[in-house]
Amino acid sequence: MHISEGVLSGQVCVAGYAATIVVAAVTLRKVKESDIPKISVVTAAVFITSLLHVRIGPGNVHLLLNGLAGILLGIAAFPAIMVSLLFQAVMFGHGGLSVYGINCLIMGLPAFLAAFIFRFRKWSNHRCYLLGLVFITGLLYACATVVLGVLALVFAGSEFKVIAQVLLWSHVPIIFAETIICQLTVGFLLKVKPKLLDR
Amino acid sequence: MVISQIPANYLWKTLRYPLAFLLLLWGFLAITSGGQVWYTFWKIKVFDAGVILGIIIVVRSITQMMLVLVILETTPFNSTIKALYLLKIPEKLVAIAFFSLHYVYVYLEQLRKMKTAARLRGSGQKRSNFSMTAGIVGSLMVRSFEQAERVHSAMVLRGYSNNFFVHHDFHSEPADYRKSFYALIVAISILGGNWLL
Numbered sequence: 040m041h042i043s044e045g046v047l048s049g050q051v052c053v054a055g056y057a058a059t060i061v062v063a064a065v066t067l068r069k070v071k072e073s074d075i076p077k078i079s080v081v082t083a084a085v086f087i088t089s090l091l092h093v094r095i096g097p098g099n100v101h102l103l104l105n106g107l108a109g110i111l112l113g114i115a116a117f118p119a120i121m122v123s124l125l126f127q128a129v130m131f132g133h134g135g136l137s138v139y140g141i142n143c144l145i146m147g148l149p150a151f152l153a154a155f156i157f158r159f160r161k162w163s164n165h166r167c168y169l170l171g172l173v174f175i176t177g178l179l180y181a182c183a184t185v186v187l188g189v190l191a192l193v194f195a196g197s198e199f200k201v202i203a204q205v206l207l208w209s210h211v212p213i214i215f216a217e218t219i220i221c222q223l224t225v226g227f228l229l230k231v232k233p234k235l236l237d238r
Numbered sequence: 239m240v241i242s243q244i245p246a247n248y249l250w251k252t253l254r255y256p257l258a259f260l261l262l263l264w265g266f267l268a269i270t271s272g273g274q275v276w277y278t279f280w281k282i283k284v285f286d287a288g289v290i291l292g293i294i295i296v297v298r299s300i301t302q303m304m305l306v307l308v309i310l311e312t313t314p315f316n317s318t319i320k321a322l323y324l325l326k327i328p329e330k331l332v333a334i335a336f337f338s339l340h341y342v343y344v345y346l347e348q349l350r351k352m353k354t355a356a357r358l359r360g361s362g363q364k365r366s367n368f369s370m371t372a373g374i375v376g377s378l379m380v381r382s383f384e385q386a387e388r389v390h391s392a393m394v395l396r397g398y399s400n401n402f403f404v405h406h407d408f409h410s411e412p413a414d415y416r417k418s419f420y421a422l423i424v425a426i427s428i429l430g431g432n433w434l435l
Contacts, residue, residue: 079333
């Protein structure tokens, strides 16, 4: 979920950029140069798969997959999401450069949340525990992404209050789809290549 | 836009979906923003504050998007990467963007093949939409990780030492400074208007 170009005021955009620069500086320090090819390849894969649409009822929703990037890459998911959002803004006009900072925070912070929750995987290797943990991870990161997006609109001004409420409820199918897809994908990876989930 | 000679078709294809969303947003704002009523259509009230704010947002968004298009679509990608590098954007971030863009096209093609293969196997009829999508996402992740290991090994064998170099070179000319000045004036006007409004 990202905010479109020109919707937010200048002050909010500048604050978004300031916070994104700080978070990016901290995460890039912890990223090793030898991990750059892996991060690049996963960034491209996440960008492409976020273009996939899932049919829900009469309509289609497109996936976020920021939490999945957090599960796979950990702290390095933030620069991956920054690059993915840049491609979306430049290639498709989704989001934009003035709201790029805010969009990085909306998509990047839930990735940290997903990475943090998924660390509890080490507590047990039991399949039911792992699937339950993934379900909670997927649900929480999807909710966090939508809530952050709605909060950004609320901070934009009181005129956006009703739109923020509409967006919140209209994203419930996306939260549902994202949780299911995250559960099924991580379940697939646990069966096929569990080494991918070790960081 | 006229000077940059970007085709109108391409502009329309790039801007039509964001424009549709913005017009929808304008409609919502016009009827939900509150304040003084400008017009009542049946039982729907249109507020003047919402109409004005909607116009500002649409104009601001379209002009910002067109500015970005002019900058990025008239410059070779290698020049853009070199420019980011010279503007002191962190080297790791520039490297990730550079390598990622090359693999985007590889994975687009792989995704197309996987979706075709899934359709040929009757997905959507026997398997649910969700499990098919999760299978595609999972397969793409597995392939991307395996490719990452091979890519890194190949790069190391070819002398990659964790330093990112951009070999593309360009030099500034007086015409570049003039164009940059005009673009800067436009950008500052948009940002200043954005800030004031």
